[in-house]
Amino acid sequence: MDSKLNIVPFVSVDHMMRLVNTIGVERFLTDLAAYIEEDFRRWELFDKTPRVASHSMDGVIELMPTSDGQLYGFKYVNGHPKNTRDGRQTVTAFGVLADVGNGYPTLLTEMTILTALRTAAMSAVAAKYLAPEGADTMAVIGNGAQSEFQALAFKAILNIRRLRLYDIDPSASRRCARNLAGLGFDVTICATAQQAVEGAHIVTTATADKQTATILSDNMVGAGVHINAVGGDCPGKTELHRGILLRSDIFVEFPEQTRVEGEIQQLAADHPVTELWQVIAGKVAGRTGERQITLFDSVGFAIEDFSALRYVRDQLKATGLYQELDLLADPDEPRDLFGMLLRAASSGKLAALSA
Amino acid sequence: MDSKLNIVPFVSVDHMMRLVNTIGVERFLTDLAAYIEEDFRRWELFDKTPRVASHSMDGVIELMPTSDGQLYGFKYVNGHPKNTRDGRQTVTAFGVLADVGNGYPTLLTEMTILTALRTAAMSAVAAKYLAPEGADTMAVIGNGAQSEFQALAFKAILNIRRLRLYDIDPSASRRCARNLAGLGFDVTICATAQQAVEGAHIVTTATADKQTATILSDNMVGAGVHINAVGGDCPGKTELHRGILLRSDIFVEFPEQTRVEGEIQQLAADHPVTELWQVIAGKVAGRTGERQITLFDSVGFAIEDFSALRYVRDQLKATGLYQELDLLADPDEPRDLFGMLLRAASSGKLAALSA
Numbered sequence: 180m181d182s183k184l185n186i187v188p189f190v191s192v193d194h195m196m197r198l199v200n201t202i203g204v205e206r207f208l209t210d211l212a213a214y215i216e217e218d219f220r221r222w223e224l225f226d227k228t229p230r231v232a233s234h235s236m237d238g239v240i241e242l243m244p245t246s247d248g249q250l251y252g253f254k255y256v257n258g259h260p261k262n263t264r265d266g267r268q269t270v271t272a273f274g275v276l277a278d279v280g281n282g283y284p285t286l287l288t289e290m291t292i293l294t295a296l297r298t299a300a301m302s303a304v305a306a307k308y309l310a311p312e313g314a315d316t317m318a319v320i321g322n323g324a325q326s327e328f329q330a331l332a333f334k335a336i337l338n339i340r341r342l343r344l345y346d347i348d349p350s351a352s353r354r355c356a357r358n359l360a361g362l363g364f365d366v367t368i369c370a371t372a373q374q375a376v377e378g379a380h381i382v383t384t385a386t387a388d389k390q391t392a393t394i395l396s397d398n399m400v401g402a403g404v405h406i407n408a409v410g411g412d413c414p415g416k417t418e419l420h421r422g423i424l425l426r427s428d429i430f431v432e433f434p435e436q437t438r439v440e441g442e443i444q445q446l447a448a449d450h451p452v453t454e455l456w457q458v459i460a461g462k463v464a465g466r467t468g469e470r471q472i473t474l475f476d477s478v479g480f481a482i483e484d485f486s487a488l489r490y491v492r493d494q495l496k497a498t499g500l501y502q503e504l505d506l507l508a509d510p511d512e513p514r515d516l517f518g519m520l521l522r523a524a525s526s527g528k529l530a531a532l533s534a
Numbered sequence: 535m536d537s538k539l540n541i542v543p544f545v546s547v548d549h550m551m552r553l554v555n556t557i558g559v560e561r562f563l564t565d566l567a568a569y570i571e572e573d574f575r576r577w578e579l580f581d582k583t584p585r586v587a588s589h590s591m592d593g594v595i596e597l598m599p600t601s602d603g604q605l606y607g608f609k610y611v612n613g614h615p616k617n618t619r620d621g622r623q624t625v626t627a628f629g630v631l632a633d634v635g636n637g638y639p640t641l642l643t644e645m646t647i648l649t650a651l652r653t654a655a656m657s658a659v660a661a662k663y664l665a666p667e668g669a670d671t672m673a674v675i676g677n678g679a680q681s682e683f684q685a686l687a688f689k690a691i692l693n694i695r696r697l698r699l700y701d702i703d704p705s706a707s708r709r710c711a712r713n714l715a716g717l718g719f720d721v722t723i724c725a726t727a728q729q730a731v732e733g734a735h736i737v738t739t740a741t742a743d744k745q746t747a748t749i750l751s752d753n754m755v756g757a758g759v760h761i762n763a764v765g766g767d768c769p770g771k772t773e774l775h776r777g778i779l780l781r782s783d784i785f786v787e788f789p790e791q792t793r794v795e796g797e798i799q800q801l802a803a804d805h806p807v808t809e810l811w812q813v814i815a816g817k818v819a820g821r822t823g824e825r826q827i828t829l830f831d832s833v834g835f836a837i838e839d840f841s842a843l844r845y846v847r848d849q850l851k852a853t854g855l856y857q858e859l860d861l862l863a864d865p866d867e868p869r870d871l872f873g874m875l876l877r878a879a880s881s882g883k884l885a886a887l888s889a
Contacts, residue, residue, distance in 0.1 A: 184622060185547055191860035192540055196878040204875070231586050233601050235634045240606050242597050246588050251595050253610075255630065257637020263868040267539060267636055271862045275610065279590045281622055282612020291863035295871055327872035351869065358872050505546035507626045508646035513618040514706065516650055517682035517713050520559070523551040 185509040188501040190288035190491060198491070198500045199292065205335035208328075212300040212307075212336055214486040219304070222456035224248060225482055227433060237261055239413070245481035251277045252485040254290055258413065260387070268324075269387065270294070276488040286492045287504060290484065297487040298479060299328035301432075302407045303336035305475040306381060308458045308465035309430060310405040314380035315340050320372050320394050321386035321410055321418075322346035322355040329383050329409070330359055337381075341365045345375035373399055384418045385409040397422030402470040409477050413440050419474075421445045427474035430455045430465075432483075441476040452476075540864035543856040545643035545846060553846070553855045554647065560690035563683075567655040567662075567691055569841040574659070577811035579603060580837055582788060592616055594768070600836035606632045607840040609645055613768065615742070623679075624742065625649070631843040641847045642859060645839065652842040653834060654683035656787075657762045658691035660830035661736060663813045663820035664785060665760040669735030670695050675727050675749055676741035676765055676773075677701035677710040684738050684764070685714055692736075697721045700730035701741075728754055739773045740764040752777030757825040764832050768795050774829075776800045782829035785810045785820075787838075796831040807831075 190198065199207050218225070226246040233240045238259030245252055256272040263269060272290035277283060306314075317339045319326050326344070333339035342364050344352040352368045359366060369375040376382050376399050384394045387410065397420045400406065406427065410418045419442050429452045431437040438448060455475070458465040466473055495501050510519035545553065554562050573580070581601040588595045593614030600607055611627035618624060627645035632638060661669075672694045674681050681699070688694035697719050699707040707723045714721060724730040731737050731754050739749045742765065752775045755761065761782065765773045774797050784807045786792040793803060810830070813820040821828055850856050865874040 189859070192863045193860050193878075196875055199875060200879040226588055228586060228588070231583060231597065231599060233581055233583070233599060233606055233634075235601075235603065237635050238637050240599075240601075240632060240634070240637050242586065242599060242608060244586060244588060244597060246590075246595075248590065251588055253597060255608075255632075255639070257632070259635075259637045262636050265636075266868060267638065268863060268865075268868050268871075271638060273639070273861055277595060277610075277612070279588075279595070280592050280614075281617050281620075282593050282595050282614045283622065283626060284610070284628070289861055289863060292871060292875065323869045324871040354867075354870060354873065358870075358876055504544070505548050506628055506644055508547050508623060508644060510623075512709075513621060513623050514678045515709060515713075516623075516647060516679040518709065520551055520554060520647065521713055523548075524555040 185505050185507045186503045187284045187287050187506040188495055189504040190501050192289045192292065194500045194502070195289050195292050198494060198498060199296070201498060201500070202494065204331050208296060208300050208303070208332045209335045211296060211487060211490050212304045212332070214490045215297070215301055215304050215483055216459055218482050218486045219456040219459040221247070222460065222482070229436060230481065243481040243484060245485050246279060247485070249279055250489065251279050252488045254481065254484040256294065274484055274488050276492055283507060286488060287506070288488065288491055293487050293491065294484070295325055295328045297483050298325060298409065298477070299332035301483050302329055302383065302409060302475065302477060303332035304459070305430060305455055305477070306333065306337055306405055306407060309473040309475060310337060311380050311403050311466065311469065314405070316343065316379050317341070317381040317383060318343040318345070318375040318379035319383045319385065320345050320375055321384060322351040323385065323387050325385045325409060326355045327358050329385060330364065331362065333381065334363060339381065343367050343369050343375040343379055345369045345372050376400070379404070381405045381407060383407040383409060386418055392418055393420050394418040395423055396420045400472060402472065404472055406472065406474045407477065408442050408474060414444065417442050417445055424474065427472040428453065429474045429476055430458065431476050432478060432480040436480060437476055437478050440478040443476055540860050540862045541858045542639045542642050542861040543850055544859040545856050547644045547647065549855045549857070550644050550647050553849060553853060554651070556853060556855065557849065559686050563651060563655050563658070563687045564690045566651060566842060566845050567659045567687070569845045570652070570656055570659050570838055571814055573837050573841045574811040574814040576602070577815065577837070584791060585836065598836040598839060600840050601634060602840070604634055605844065606634050607843045609836065609839040611649065629839055629843050631847055638862065641843060642861070643843065643846055648842050648846065649839070650680055650683045652838050653680060653764065654687035656838050657684055657738065657764060657830065657832060658687035660785060660810055660832070661688065661692055661760055661762060664828040664830060665692060665736050666758050666821065666824065669760070671698065671734045672696070672736040672738060673698040673700070673730040673734035674738045674740065675700050675730055676739060677706040678740065678742050680740045680764060681710045682713050684740060685719065686717065688736065689718060694736065695720055698724050698730040698734055700724045700727050731755070734759070736760045736762060738762040738764060741773055747773055748775050749773040750778055751775045755827060757827065759827055761827065761829045762832065763797050763829060769799065772797050772800055779829065782827040783808065784829045784831055785813065786831050787833060787835040791835060792831055792833050795833045798831055
């Protein structure tokens with residue numbers, strides 16, 4: 180690709196689906212988790228800009244940039260809860276990877292599917308360090324777009340085999356169970372969240388309401404459980420009762436962001452939390468006891484998207500699953516942008532240059 | 535395009551060149567200038583976020599977002615002065631327009647060429663309000679990638695016919711003159727900057743050095759001139775002697791940004807400047823006298839890119855000069871992202887879903 184300076188490889192939705200299916204969802208999640216772990220180990224290297232959000236009545240559009248000094252990445256992502264009414268996704272995303280040395284983009288990719296995969300891989304990475312030993316049963320409360328990805332990441336990385344599904348919409352649980360059929364799970368659809376958490380070593384909450392809700396009440400969480408809280412991810416949106424937070428050891432991605440967007444927005448600004456990267460880098464302990472309740476308060480951070488962009492870029496050469504996008508002007512002589520336009524005009528099929 | 539929710543129209547470099555050449559450069563610049571004026575008149579409506587910059591040893595990568603409440607736009611742009619050494623552009627850019635109501639992108643376009651056009655159109659808009667009446671002669675100091683675009687914008691919008699070119703590299707002036715041959719100018723190549731400004735009503739400076747330079751010294755600028763300072767556009771990069779600034783009435787895009795990036799970084803933080811939008815909106819006077827020196831301290835602001843994105847979007851339907859990019863995941867059922875992946879796997883040509 181290097182010889183054609185105008186070209187940026189582009190991974191469309193169709194190419195992303197083919198990439199995931201060619202590699203296999205579980206291997207994709209496992210490999211992606213390894214990229215995330217690698218980047219979390221060198222966390223301190225990264226430029227950690229808060230996301231740049233543009234809020235409106237109906238939702239938010241965000242740009243999430245980061246850089247490790249060699250590569251620069253950003254994700255464009257929207258969140259519009261009402262979108263499903265007219266058949267659109269609540270969240271869509273695309274991302275770009277670029278070379279810090281010359282500023283040229285080196286990858287443009289869809290990230291709606293990729294974000295679902297990286298969120299699930301991130302959850303499983305956290306659980307690898309925090310879940311109780313021998314965990315094989317996970318409750319999944321909220322069975323929307325994220326649920327199957329979470330299930331498969333936990334199967335691939337933690338060997339979770341039993342799923343206990345609950346959603347306020349029973350058809351969502353049925354669809355999740357149907358989508359996962361034949362993929363090696365023992366699935367139980369539950370009538371209540373209370374029933375779903377019975378016997379679960381890990382509880383994943385991934386509901387979509389844009390409001391403060393109590394998906395898990397205090398009495399539902401017993402000793403030794405790991406909670407993977409995925410759904411509370413913006414100001415005013417939480418899923419857990421405050422009492423659970425007070426009984427848990429809380430692990431977060433980037434405290435400055437999580438205190439605004441995560442479950443811990445319910446707590447005092449100085450409530451102690453542990454940065455997950457420090458656990459992964461071996462600087463502080465993850466789970467320290469059998470009866471400890473651990474909570475991963477996941478909101479999604481730019482570095483995870485960066486890992487995902489790196490991973491996708493590294494698959495392009497072997498798979499060829501991308502197209503070449505003519506995105507960057509490349510005049511024969513760098514300073515002669517206008518000359519390029521002139522030569523395009525005189526190359527035949529074009530109308531007069533000047534009006 | 536509305537029925538295919540996965541599709542975002544994409545304007546490649548090739549399509550942009552064809553679009554400009556089909557419309558005609560001068561008409562493109564004139565129409566684009568009208569879009570910029572329209573947006574400057576409703577300046578107060580816009581969300582004015584400062585650009586988000588990621589600096590490195592070799593350059594900078596920036597995201598420039600803005601929104602008028604209905605549309606959201608952002609530009610990705612890099613600045614890497616050493617890039618020309620290996621045949622790359624110093625500045626490349628691409629941009630996205632999106633619908634604030636649902637967060638879906640509605641346009642992805644190259645913006646390297648488009649930025650050159652919008653910068654020139656912006657300069658001409660400012661000069662329309664600030665240049666002396668009857669101006670027909672412009673000095674252009676710095677004859678790089680921006681020079682021809684500036685010349686044509688000033689011809690189309692202010693009827694400038696005489697150009698006085700100067701560059702420290704005489705071959706740059708010769709190339710500029712050659713590129714403009716037959717486009718209606720009387721061009722003089724000058725041996726010094728001093729010679730270039732003689733008899734000029736408008737002086738455009740557009741040099742590329744990333745440092746404090748004195749392209750115009752104090753004695754070179756006489757009464758009644760309009761200075762269009764395009765090249766001083768980042769911290770540590772200026773083109774004009776401080777004495778000129780002190781004798782001029784200074785007009786800027788967005789003071790918060792210009793005080794850091796523009797010529798006025800040489801002045802006190804409270805030196806009086808006029809916001810150009812207020813002139814365009816008729817709230818304050820532009821040029822008020824024959825002997826007044828006016829200075830447009832141009833650094834480029836996100837709203838100008840927004841205008842350019844709007845203009846390009848409005849040309850797509852009539853010209854068809856775009857391709858359809860499969861950028862957004864569009865499952866049959868919005869919450870069933872995984873089901874879409876499953877169905878893609880079972881649709882035939884794909885390997886096993888699970889590893």
